[in-house]
Every structure is written in structure tokens, then in C-alpha cells.
Amino acid sequence: MNKFLTSSIGRLRAMAFLEGLSLILLLFIAMPLKYGFGLPAMVKVVGMAHGVLFIGFVLLTLMVSIEQRWSFLSTTWKVLLSSMVPFGTFYIDKKILEPMHSKKE
Secondary structure, eight states, X not given: OOTTTSSHHHHHXXXXXXXXXXXXXXXXXXXHHHHHHSOTHHXXXXXXXXXXXXXXXHHHHHHHHHHHTOOIIIIIHHHXXXXXXXXXXXXXXXXXXXXXXXXXX
């Protein structure tokens, strides 16, 4: 079985990737198509997917935070904030989630 899906931190890492990718698609492809070329359809599709992934990421982060007993002030807020910054989830994966995931294996 895929190592990402066998643990809660692995699932969070996978969700972080998908959420980060959806934000990049929204900001750098869908929005320019809408405002630069008058093609709003992509924003509706990518925007909805991003919204669902964002909510899933926040909920999963809170669940993992409780399960792993993360300190809100040292870990949880950083992971949550990463979802609001382009490329933030990729950075937080390398700096926080990947090292935690490696320790669990």
C-alpha cells in the first residue's frame, strides 16, 4: 500500500499536495483566463475543487494535530497558514510534515 495513505501524517501530506496544487492552478491559470481572456468557466471548476480541498486540508490538519498532540503555537498554526500562501503547503511538507512522517516509519 502507498506509504502516504497508511498514516494520518501521510494522508495530510497527500492532501497538502493536492490543496497546494489547486491553489496554484486557481491563481496562475484559472484567474488569468477569467480576467485576461474573459473565460470564467475554469474558475468555477478549479475554484470549487480548491474550496473542497481547502476545507478538507483544514479539517485533516486539525484532526492530525489532535491525534499527534501538536502544540498549536509551534506546529498547527504554521500548517494551517501554509494553505493560504502559494507554494506554502509544499514548503511546510518539506520542513514539518516529511520529517515527522520519516520518524514514524
